[in-house]
Amino acid sequence: MIPLLHDFTDETVLVFGGGPVGARKARRFAAEAEVVVVSPEFADREFGSAELVREAPDADGVRAWVERTEPALVVAATDDADLNAAAETAASDRGALVNRADDHGEQSVGNVVVPATVRDDPVTLAVATGGHSPALSKHLRESLEAQFAGAGDMARLTGNLREELKATDMTATERRDAVRTVVRSDEVWKALDSGRSKARQVAADVIGYQMGDTS
Numbered sequence: 001m002i003p004l005l006h007d008f009t010d011e012t013v014l015v016f017g018g019g020p021v022g023a024r025k026a027r028r029f030a031a032e033a034e035v036v037v038v039s040p041e042f043a044d045r046e047f048g049s050a051e052l053v054r055e056a057p058d059a060d061g062v063r064a065w066v067e068r069t070e071p072a073l074v075v076a077a078t079d080d081a082d083l084n085a086a087a088e089t090a091a092s093d094r095g096a097l098v099n100r101a102d103d104h105g106e107q108s109v110g111n112v113v114v115p116a117t118v119r120d121d122p123v124t125l126a127v128a129t130g131g132h133s134p135a136l137s138k139h140l141r142e143s144l145e146a147q148f149a150g151a152g153d154m155a156r157l158t159g160n161l162r163e164e165l166k167a168t169d170m171t172a173t174e175r176r177d178a179v180r181t182v183v184r185s186d187e188v189w190k191a192l193d194s195g196r197s198k199a200r201q202v203a204a205d206v207i208g209y210q211m212g213d214t215s
């Protein structure tokens with residue numbers, strides 16, 4: 001399995017099952033997509049901005065929901081394996097991706113796995129264990145969250161720096177080396193704690209570059 005990133009902006013994600021797992025997936029996708037959760041009952045959890053539809057569809061009903069909402073992704077998170085299988089078939093017939101919460105085996109084409117994710121925009125880290133141990137994915141996610149604090153700021157800092165260096169007469173190789181030096185510098189990571197303008201100056205010092213006043 002190879003991780004890819006997928007932009008769900010303006011897409012619909014259709015979730016079957018309103019238990020803790022359906023709620024977690026709804027929250028996750030509602031950060032970017034329009035999410036509809038169909039379930040006869042809803043756990044006492046946060047579902048983000050998802051639309052909740054109280055209904056217990058059978059296999060035909062599941063297909064009708066998939067046809068009506070034209071989702072980019074269907075999440076099958078009910079406690080009924082046959083119904084989850086029906087959701088998988090309906091999604092696949094419509095060319096939608098499918099995530100089965102009750103299956104960690106070999107995945108067929110169009111089936112996707114949701115990894116544990118650390119976000120510090122614009123940086124994303126994803127952890128998966130090939131379905132062996134989601135608990136380990138969660139644990140690693142929690143440790144990585146602490147370890148990579150500031151990664152978003154580092155990405156913005158070096159993104160700006162790269163643009164600035166492009167405007168100089170540096171060669172591409174020199175620019176690459178300079179950016180690599182900055183991302184590997186403990187001093188710059190530490191300086192990020194005290195704000196980005198300080199970090200920007202430290203980055204300039206580390207690569208011996210006289211920065212202009214853009215950013």
Ligand SMILES: C[C@@]1(CC(=O)O)C2=NC(=C\c3[nH]c(c(CCC(=O)O)c3CC(=O)O)Cc3[nH]c(c(CC(=O)O)c3CCC(=O)O)/C=C3\N/C(=C\2)[C@@H](CCC(=O)O)[C@]3(C)CC(=O)O)/[C@H]1CCC(=O)O
Binds near residue numbers: 028103116135
């Ligand atoms: C990462 C995360 C993302 C998310 O779901 O948001 C996620 N599971 C999380 C938590 C978690 N899940 C489970 C536990 C209990 C402890 C344990 O069993 O380990 C815990 C931990 C807890 O709750 O503390 C049980 C479980 N999970 C699956 C099954 C079915 C099966 O294995 O067949 C069962 C057994 C059900 C049973 O008991 O029968 C299946 C899947 N779960 C996946 C992802 C995919 C594989 C990812 C990977 O390769 O690691 C996959 C294959 C499909 C999918 O759902 O995409 C999320 C952490 C979010 C976070 O970061 O906080």
Ligand SMILES: NC(=O)c1ccc[n+]([C@@H]2O[C@H](COP(=O)([O-])OP(=O)(O)OC[C@H]3O[C@@H](n4cnc5c(N)ncnc54)[C@H](O)[C@@H]3O)[C@@H](O)[C@H]2O)c1
Binds near residue numbers: 019041042056134
């Ligand atoms: N991926 C994961 O991280 C993970 C973790 C634990 C369990 N699981 C698996 O995912 C499934 C869901 O986990 P859970 O803890 O949320 O279970 P749960 O039993 O608490 O919730 C299942 C939900 O499905 C709903 N449902 C039942 N019939 C339905 C229908 N016809 N249409 C729509 N919804 C229907 C129920 O009302 C309930 O809200 C479990 O059965 C298990 O196989 C996955």
